[in-house]
Amino acid sequence: RQERYRALRDTPARSRDGQDVDLMMNAGLLVDLPHLDQAGAAGIGLFRTELQFMIASAMPRASEQERFYAAVLEAAGERPVTFRTLDIGGDKVLPYLHQSPEENPALGYRALRLALDRPGLMRTQLRALMRAASGRDLRIMVPMVSDLSEMRQARDLISREFKHLTRFGHHLPHRLQLGAMIEVPSILYQLDELMQLVDFVSVGSNDLFQFFFAVDRGNAQVANRFDDLSPPFAKALRDIVEAGRRNSVGVTLCGEMAGRPLSAMALLGLGFRSISMTSSAIGPVKAMLIELDIADLEAKMTAFLADGRRRTTLRRFLEDYAT
Numbered sequence: 001r002q003e004r005y006r007a008l009r010d011t012p013a014r015s016r017d018g019q020d021v022d023l024m025m026n027a028g029l030l031v032d033l034p035h036l037d038q039a040g041a042a043g044i045g046l047f048r049t050e051l052q053f054m055i056a057s058a059m060p061r062a063s064e065q066e067r068f069y070a071a072v073l074e075a076a077g078e079r080p081v082t083f084r085t086l087d088i089g090g091d092k093v094l095p096y097l098h099q100s101p102e103e104n105p106a107l108g109y110r111a112l113r114l115a116l117d118r119p120g121l122m123r124t125q126l127r128a129l130m131r132a133a134s135g136r137d138l139r140i141m142v143p144m145v146s147d148l149s150e151m152r153q154a155r156d157l158i159s160r161e162f163k164h165l166t167r168f169g170h171h172l173p174h175r176l177q178l179g180a181m182i183e184v185p186s187i188l189y190q191l192d193e194l195m196q197l198v199d200f201v202s203v204g205s206n207d208l209f210q211f212f213f214a215v216d217r218g219n220a221q222v223a224n225r226f227d228d229l230s231p232p233f234a235k236a237l238r239d240i241v242e243a244g245r246r247n248s249v250g251v252t253l254c255g256e257m258a259g260r261p262l263s264a265m266a267l268l269g270l271g272f273r274s275i276s277m278t279s280s281a282i283g284p285v286k287a288m289l290i291e292l293d294i295a296d297l298e299a300k301m302t303a304f305l306a307d308g309r310r311r312t313t314l315r316r317f318l319e320d321y322a323t
C-alpha cells in the first residue's frame with residue numbers, strides 16, 4: 001500500500017471525471033517540511049504557527065519568528081503556504097505566558113480573542129511574516145473568528161502593520177491575502193458579510209464539529225456519539241461552499257476529516273475542491289480521488305440529503321457508493 005501511495009506522488013490530483021483538486025498538507029514545524037515533496041502536496045493549507053511557540057521555553061523573538069517563516073517559505077518554493085496566526089489558549093498553553101485558570105478553556109480566552117486584546121504579540125508575528133515573505137505572496141488566516149467585528153479588527157491590525165512596514169521602506173510581500181477560519185457556529189450565520197472582509201476562508205472542522213454538537217473534541221466518550229458525516233454537519237459545510245461561490249471567495253477545509261478518505265469523498269461531493277490534511281493522508285486521499293466521478297457523487301449526495309425520509313446514514317450511503 002505504502003508503495004502504491006508513493007507511486008501516486010507525481011500523479012495529478014484529478015478525479016476520474018477530470019476535476020482538479022488541491023490536496024494540501026498541514027504543518028507546524030520544520031520537520032514537517034520534507035513531507036511536502038514526499039507526499040506531493042500542492043502546498044501548506046494550514047501552518048500552525050503556535051507550535052514554534054509551544055516547544056520554546058521563552059517567547060520566540062521577532063527575528064527567530066522571521067527566520068522560521070522564511071525557512072518554511074523557502075521549502076515551499078512556488079507552492080502556497082497559509083499561515084495561521086497564533087491559536088493559543090484552550091488546549092494550547094504556553095508555559096511562559098500567564099493565563100488565568102478557566103472552567104471551559106475551549107470556550108475561553110484564546111486564539112483571536114487573546115490576540116486582539118494583546119495586540120503586541122500579534123503585531124510582532126505579523127511583521128515577522130511580512131518580512132519573511134518579502135517579494136512573495138503571503139497568505140495569513142486568523143483562528144476562531146466568532147463575529148464580524150473581530151474580523152474587522154484583525155483586518156485593521158494587519159493593514160496597519162503593512163502600512164507601517166511600507167513607511168519604513170521594507171520590502172514587502174507583493175500580494176497579501178487574508179483569510180478567516182470557520183470553526184465557530186455563529187459565523188455560519190454571517191457568511192456573506194464575513195466574505196466581504198476576506199480573500200478566502202478555511203473550515204476548521206475539528207473545532208466546528210466540537211462547537212456544533214457541543215462535544216469536547218478530545219473526549220472520545222462524547223465526541224464519538226456524533227458523526228462528522230451527518231446531514232446537519234454536511235449542510236453546514238455545503239452552506240459554506242455555496243457562500244464561497246456566491247461571493248467568489250476561495251473555500252478550503254483543514255480539519256482532520258480532510259485526511260480520512262471517506263470524509264474527503266464527502267467533502268468533494270459537497271463541492272470542496274481544496275482540502276488540507278496531515279501529510280501521510282495525501283496518498284490515500286489521492287488514491288480515492290482518481291477513482292471518483294465527482295459530478296456523479298455530487299448529484300447523488302444532493303438527492304440523498306434532500307430526501308426527508310432517508311432510511312440510512314450519510315456514512316452508510318457513502319460506504320455503499322465507494323464500493
Ligand code: PEP
Binds near residue numbers: 048204205254256
Ligand atoms: C480545526 O479546528 O479544525 C483546525 C484545523 O485547527 P486546530 O485543530 O489546530 O484547532
Ligand code: MG
Binds near residue numbers: 143207
Ligand atoms: Mg481549530
